[in-house]
Amino acid sequence: MGIWRKSWDRLQKAWAIYVLRPLQIFTVSRVVEHVSGPLDVPYAADELIVLCLARDGELYVNSFIQHYARLGVKHIFLLDNGSIDRTVELAHQYPGVTILRARLPFRRYKMAMRHYLVRRFAQPQRWALYVDIxxxxxxxxxxxxxxxxxxxxxxxxxxxxxxxxxxxxxxxxxxxxxxxxxxxxxxxxxxxxxxxxxxxxxxxxxxxxxxxxxxxxxxxxxxxxxxxxxxxxxxxxxxxxxxxxxxxxxxxxxxxxxxxxxxxxxxxxxxxxxxxxxxxxxxxxxxxxxxxxxxxxxxxxxxxxxxxxxxxxxxxxxxxxxxxxxxxxxxxxxxxxxxxxxxxxxxxxxxxx
Known part of the structure; x- marks a missing residue:
């Protein structure tokens, strides 16, 4: 019974990663809204972009953006998951930040939204940093x-x-x-x-x-x-x-x-x-x-x-x-x-x- 259970768990995980997730990423790409900031940001091999999925992060967003600006990152891409607080308003004040929005259920689409950020904005042979808010x-x-x-x-x-x-x-x-x-x-x-x-x-x-x-x-x-x-x-x-x-x-x-x-x-x-x-x-x-x-x-x-x-x-x-x-x-x-x-x-x- 233990062997069958482990096999079933592996099958479910493989299904989620290799079948379901690509479909969910496609869904994200169809519904995501561009709020502000550039969508195409070229960057060099010694530069870094930051990717972040956030919801209702108003208590964090100022410190977040200011910290990574001090660190020297090239650009920040922030995907807002339907915040009802001031997250988007506060982030909009800063240059070097692109804001997007996807009003999808976090529980089901959280990994797909993160992968969308990587696939859309992280470039081949370049560095990227994915962090929470x-x-x-x-x-x-x-x-x-x-x-x-x-x-x-x-x-x-x-x-x-x-x-x-x-x-x-x-x-x-x-x-x-x-x-x-x-x-x-x-x-x-x-x-x-x-x-x-x-x-x-x-x-x-x-x-x-x-x-x-x-x-x-x-x-x-x-x-x-x-x-x-x-x-x-x-x-x-x-x-x-x-x-x-x-x-x-x-x-x-x-x-x-x-x-x-x-x-x-x-x-x-x-x-x-x-x-x-x-x-x-x-x-x-x-x-x-x-x-x-x-x-x-x-x-x-x-x-x-x-x-x-x-x-x-x-x-x-x-x-x-x-x-x-x-x-x-x-x-x-x-x-x-x-x-x-x-x-x-x-x-x-x-x-x-």
Whole structure:
């Protein structure tokens, strides 16, 4: 019975990826609306575009766009999934942003909409970054090494994807006292993090080539501490930055993974801002709609604890206040090879000059 069950599960997954998903992507392409911004943005091999699917992200959009502009990305493509808040209005203020809209059910079309963004805007032999609206990526030594130089390092060594670990950021206040505004600087306000409950396991996506066994898959973190201390859940490992070399398959299975990639010898961080003032309301909505992985199972865990302790304080004795990216290298949350460290040291003065 177990063998038949596994075979049936594989068949369903293959059907969803190779048959249903292409049909859904075609549906997205027929209904998507162009709101503003250019649709064709040429970019070089040392430049980067950002792709994002969002709904009701007004508390995030200013920090999101400003962060990636500072990082040096070429352009941002934002696909709005029928927001009823100020997401589109706020994003429209910025140059270098293209806004589209698709009013399709998120639960059914979320992966198709993400793949549409990749197929429509990411160019062959170029880099692309797919991130959610609450994720801000940074990479080791970014204060000394420009984004273009970093991408050049990756390509010169034949890497086609970078692992990024999600780091949940939070306030030192109880949840009930956290009040959020559209003008908030998320990186300045949510400075606490906790890696004491990060579970490291062997990397488990065999079709990707690792440069070293030191690279691991991460689970848990502060969400495990708070919501499921006896379980291995909350995947913290993503592959958001990828190079379309003709072999790599982006967003394979879900938004966390790629396939047939050569993984880089340096990891990045995704600062993850889930615990804003609207956390409880978003959790209730996700549970009602059951539109996330396994019918919003993670959100049901969140809601159970929130209902029991609505004034819970996320910060623990093991929590730390973020100061600079290098500390994530020092505490071994991020992996940096000696080759990359030497290269960054050599190239830092050239970037600064």
């Amino acid at each position: 609450d994720e801000l990526l940074d990479y080791p030594f970014s204060q000394q090494v420009s984004l273009g130089a970093w991408l050049g390092y990756l390509r010169e060594r034949g890497y086609t994807a970078v692992i990024a670990y999600m780091l949940d950021m939070f306030s030192d206040k109880p949840l009930t006292e956290v009040v959020s505004d559209v003008d908030d600087d998320l990186m300045a306000l949510y400075r606490c993090y906790d890696i004491s409950d990060v579970v490291r396991m062997d990397y488990y996506f065999p079709r990707n080539h690792l440069p070293t066994d030191a690279l691991k898959a991460y689970f848990g973190g502060i969400r495990r501490t708070l919501f499921a201390p006896d379980e291995i859940r909350f995947v913290l490992t993503k592959h958001p930055l990828f190079f379309l070399d003709g072999k790599l398959k982006p967003l394979f299975v879900d938004e966390h993974f790629v396939r047939d990639a050569r993984i880089a010898d340096v990891t990045a961080v995704l600062f993850h801002y889930k615990f804003l003032g609207d956390f409880a309301a978003r959790t209730v909505r996700a549970v009602q709609e059951e539109n996330y992985h396994t019918h919003s199972e993670d959100y049901k865990k969140y809601l159970q604890v929130i209902n029991q302790s609505p004034d819970m304080r996320i910060k623990r004795e093991t929590s730390r206040e973020f100061q600079e990216l290098n500390e994530l290298i020092g505490n071994q949350f991020l992996y940096v090879s000696s080759a990359y460290e030497e290269w960054a040291s050599t190239n830092a003065s050239e970037v600064q000059s």
